[in-house]
Amino acid sequence: MVLVRGPLLYRLTLWAVVTAAYSGNVTERCMQDTKAFLWELHQDSPSPYAALMYDAFGKIGSDVKGGNTNRPGSLQECLSVQGPSFSGQYCQVFLKQLNQVSETDDNHREDSEENSWVYSCLQAFSIQRSSQGVLSWTGTRASYSSLNGVRILSLLWIICGHTIQLSAWNNLDNDKRWKETVDRNPLYVFAFSGPVYLAVDTFLLLGGLLSAKSLLGSIQKSDDKLSICLVVSYLFKRFKRVQPLHLFIICLAIGFFSVVHRGTFWFIAEDEILNCKKYWWSNLLLVNNLLTITDICAPWTWYLSLDFQFYATTPLLVYLYRLNKGLLVAIAAVLLVLSSVTSAVLTAFLHLPVHQPTTLAYKSYFQYYYNKPYTRYGPYLIGILSGIFMTTKKNNLIRLQWQAALGWFTSLSVMAVLVGLAYVLREVPAQASAPHALYQGLHRPLWALTVAWIVLACEEGYGGFVDRLLSLSLWVPLSNISFACYLIHPILIIIYNGKQETPIHYTDINFFYLFIGHTALTLVVGYVLTVLVEKPYLFLKGKNTKYQN
Known part of the structure; x- marks a missing residue:
């Protein structure tokens, strides 16, 4: 099987996860697993689980303008995926008004970045956050103990x-x-x-x-x-x-x-x-x-x-x-x-x-x-x-x-x-x-x-x-x-x-x-x-x- 990796799938996957992360619906662990999966797709020889996940994805077909927007993918392949620290879970995403995605993607990212920066400034002065790690007894591996x-x-x-x-x-x-x-x-x-x-x-x-x-x-x-x-x-x-x-x-x-x-x-x-x-x-x-x-x-x-x-x-x-x-x-x-x-x-x-x-x-x-x-x-x-x-x-x-x-x-x-x-x-x-x-x-x-x-x-x-x-x-x-x-x-x-x-x-x-x-x-x-x-x-x-x- 020849594996073709298109930039659109990468952008849509990353955009969906980042957007969900800003809204607080994605855990740090999920974010790391998603980044690992996308990294594997860019390798010359992706891991079997990454190739299987990609194959299970619902691919965008033709005649989207005519209403062909529901691409369910493969339920069995999705559930059979065994990643390094996760197993596959099946869900469907209904794509509506695809033509607006490319138009609104940049604006949405800018708004998200603006909100994220303001939120980080407010978080910086949180005593609960700033005190985390100060009294930690575990040093960083990168430094000399x-x-x-x-x-x-x-x-x-x-x-x-x-x-x-x-x-x-x-x-x-x-x-x-x-x-x-x-x-x-x-x-x-x-x-x-x-x-x-x-x-x-x-x-x-x-x-x-x-x-x-x-x-x-x-x-x-x-x-x-x-x-x-x-x-x-x-x-x-x-x-x-x-x-x-x-x-x-x-x-x-x-x-x-x-x-x-x-x-x-x-x-x-x-x-x-x-x-x-x-x-x-x-x-x-x-x-x-x-x-x-x-x-x-x-x-x-x-x-x-x-x-x-x-x-x-x-x-x-x-x-x-x-x-x-x-x-x-x-x-x-x-x-x-x-x-x-x-x-x-x-x-x-x-x-x-x-x-x-x-x-x-x-x-x-x-x-x-x-x-x-x-x-x-x-x-x-x-x-x-x-x-x-x-x-x-x-x-x-x-x-x-x-x-x-x-x-x-x-x-x-x-x-x-x-x-x-x-x-x-x-x-x-x-x-x-x-x-x-x-x-x-x-x-x-x-x-x-x-x-x-x-x-x-x-x-x-x-x-x-x-x-x-x-x-x-x-x-x-x-x-x-x-x-x-x-x-x-x-x-x-x-x-x-x-x-x-x-x-x-x-x-x-x-x-x-x-x-x-x-x-x-x-x-x-x-x-x-x-x-x-x-x-x-x-x-x-x-x-x-x-x-x-």
Whole structure:
């Protein structure tokens, strides 16, 4: 039998199902089965069930104008169909005034699309819908499961660091005793948080890895073409993903700090109000990291600007990868060396500390080094290269147990050395110091390489208990609200510190409870912001686009 597949049957079938779907009469399962059937019809060798279904269809005959509109098809064939997840059911559709179908089809589709877009806008602000999936314990198969654990552990480290820094900068009543006790001891994690800046480098690595993975996926869906339109769409999607909640937080900070009754240590909040009213535009354009640290509105948001600036370089590096892999390696090596050398030279000539200071005694550290793209690009670049490799690799990099053991030993050893040297080199020398400059130039890319190894080992089945820890289902819902948590937690800390009537007294247990309290409140408020602000905006879509979570 020769199977002839006409476009009219395809259009009528799809039009009927889509129309019914808009009216709420077709389930998602039915829609998927219909799409699968139509897809099979377009194959060179359709599945037997699809061919049988097509044969059972009532075909349009001749003399429709004379009234020949009822084509019943084959009842027995229809009932004998056994699809992948359904069985055939027989029904008849009486075709009336066929000449109007072609005339009204486009108008009906436009009306349906218009109604669907308005309905989706209203649905976007439904709390019931926006809260769905936020607390899900199941991650997406397309992502690397270990990243959730890495992301949340890094976020907790940052919250811990900000809890300590924002308190130690202004209102400790036993500041000298605190420094003598914890300043040089890496065991005081909650009382000082160690080199917390490494957690930011971890975020930069993850950002680069996921940006490359996302762009390569978009290229694959676009017939393997990297076009200007695709790059513009890629950047715009990132901009609209970040900015709604970011700008909401800026407005929230200005409004909340303005109406809350000031406390004894409210001067930080007052500075935030002035800076945000004057330099809000830098947050809107995602360039606030280029300003002086004392002029930044919501200083912790410098990371979003830095991340977007690095994100914009991903298309160029992916283009180089597709053009010539050797050229990509050469340019990436040059960029990595330039970033490291710049950091080392600035440290030597400006006498910068290698351990992030807990006071504003070293303003040049923040003004010229800490949040600038020319000193922080190394981890993001390594993330991009890791994302390209992990997305395009054909075989596993790790094939033998001894390779995995050597990799784990090396990565954990490098991590320990980097953390330890941060304490060894804590004192800022009066003259240019080669060890300080060398550490400043190398510690960020080295840390990024060790984290990249951990992710790779976990994904290739050599993670052991570390993979089981980082891939716990517990991290999935926390990861879903991590962006909101990062943006809101400094506001909560500033409010707590600013409302104190007396300076905070340092003890180990006090700082531990501060960290636990700030974290718990951050998770609650982060969930609320995710459901009420972040998710609704993501659900909003254009008339011809479909939201993908």
